[in-house]
Amino acid sequence: xxxxxxxxxxxxxxxxxxxxxxxxxxxxxxxxxxxxxxxxxxxxxxxxxxxxxxxxxxxxxxxxxxxxxxxxxxxxxxxxxxxxxxxxxxxxxxxxxxxxxxxxxxxxxxxxxxxxxxxxxxxxxxxxxxxxxxxxxxxxxxxxxxxxxxxxxxxxxxxxxxxxxxxxxxxxxxxxxxxxxxxxxxxxxxxxxxxxxxxxxxxxxxxxxxxxxxxxxxxxxxxxxxxxxxxxxxxxxxxxxxxxxxxxxxxxxxxxxxxxxxxxxxxxxxxxxxxxxxxxxxxxxxxxxxxxxxxxxxxxxxxxxxxxxxxxxxxxxxxxxxxxxxxxxxxxx
Ligand code: TRP
Ligand code: SF4
Numbered sequence: 196x197x198x199x200x201x202x203x204x205x206x207x208x209x210x211x212x213x214x215x216x217x218x219x220x221x222x223x224x225x226x227x228x229x230x231x232x233x234x235x236x237x238x239x240x241x242x243x244x245x246x247x248x249x250x251x252x253x254x255x256x257x258x259x260x261x262x263x264x265x266x267x268x269x270x271x272x273x274x275x276x277x278x279x280x281x282x283x284x285x286x287x288x289x290x291x292x293x294x295x296x297x298x299x300x301x302x303x304x305x306x307x308x309x310x311x312x313x314x315x316x317x318x319x320x321x322x323x324x325x326x327x328x329x330x331x332x333x334x335x336x337x338x339x340x341x342x343x344x345x346x347x348x349x350x351x352x353x354x355x356x357x358x359x360x361x362x363x364x365x366x367x368x369x370x371x372x373x374x375x376x377x378x379x380x381x382x383x384x385x386x387x388x389x390x391x392x393x394x395x396x397x398x399x400x401x402x403x404x405x406x407x408x409x410x411x412x413x414x415x416x417x418x419x420x421x422x423x424x425x426x427x428x429x430x431x432x433x434x435x436x437x438x439x440x441x442x443x444x445x446x447x448x449x450x451x452x453x454x455x456x457x458x459x460x461x462x463x464x465x466x467x468x469x470x471x472x473x474x475x476x477x478x479x480x481x482x483x484x485x486x487x488x489x490x491x492x493x494x495x496x497x498x499x500x501x502x503x504x505x506x507x508x509x510x511x512x513x514x515x516x517x518x519x520x521x522x523x524x525x526x527x528x
Pocket of ligand 2: 417418421428429430434435437438454455458459463464465466468469
């Protein structure tokens with residue numbers, strides 16, 4: 196990323212942020228807040244409705260996630276922070292875009308297959324149009340740069356081809372967004388990607404250090420072939436949930452490989468290794484948790500941020516939507 200960008204990313208309000216989101220996504224979002232960039236970060240509450248939860252839960256999660264964002268360093272003075280539903284033009288744009296989107300492509304998209312696998316009793320239309328709504332999120336404010344996890348890549352590709360199709364048919368309207376796929380993958384306690392909804396494998400960023408330590412000690416899968424502390428371990432290939440997190444959080448490890456070498460020569464046991472890992476995690480999370488605690492009772496402040504963010508996002512998206520409406524022949528009388 197070199198020139199000035201319109202950075203945009205969304206997150207569904209399905210639960211709280213976990214340490215994987217924090218390291219892999221939110222810390223990047225914070226870095227993009229530089230002079231020249233316009234950053235838009237939103238809570239995809241409409242996308243959340245595809246896997247309907249209780250209304251109270253949705254309302255509550257949304258506010259809590261914004262508190263996490265702010266405590267992690269997203270600055271409402273530098274970034275536009277909003278709820279997707281605060282900008283009704285996104286839904287309108289989604290409807291227009293859906294007219295240019297062949298159904299077959301939507302049924303082949305991996306996240307579609309994934310969602311119906313997880314919710315076989317609720318294959319609703321919202322799940323089918325999920326990527327089109329994402330395209331509206333991205334194309335509405337003319338985002339140039341979209342940081343997402345690997346699983347979202349096909350959705351971004353769909354947004355790019357929708358934009359191209361529209362531009363070819365109706366003239367230059369949308370900016371074709373670039374994506375960043377290099378978000379760090381943080382393994383969860385079972386070694387698979389942290390935060391997979393069916394696995395209890397995540398580290399809650401608001402947990403106190405002792406709780407995080409206990410979770411790693413009890414559930415963190417290490418090198419399964421290392422039966423005794425005197426057996427040499429394989430940190431790179433066989434250690435499933437600990438070593439790759441050391442590379443992300445333990446200062447100097449990537450340069451010195453101190454822990455990796457101690458593991459391979461059986462000079463460190465997995466329990467001590469986990470203690471050291473949690474030292475690194477706690478060092479990152481403690482300043483965040485202090486800021487987060489300050490916000491715990493400040494729901495009104497968060498609502499104010501969302502209100503102001505919604506107004507700013509709406510100005511950008513309204514303009515594109517009105518252009519699209521016009522080009523497609525829709526007139527508001
Ligand atoms: N589908 C994304 C996810 O589950 C969230 C999302 C919605 C999004 N709209 C977006 C991400 C637009 C990037 C851009 O993670
Ligand atoms: Fe993994 Fe550390 Fe155990 Fe080695 S010592 S297997 S890196 S937990």
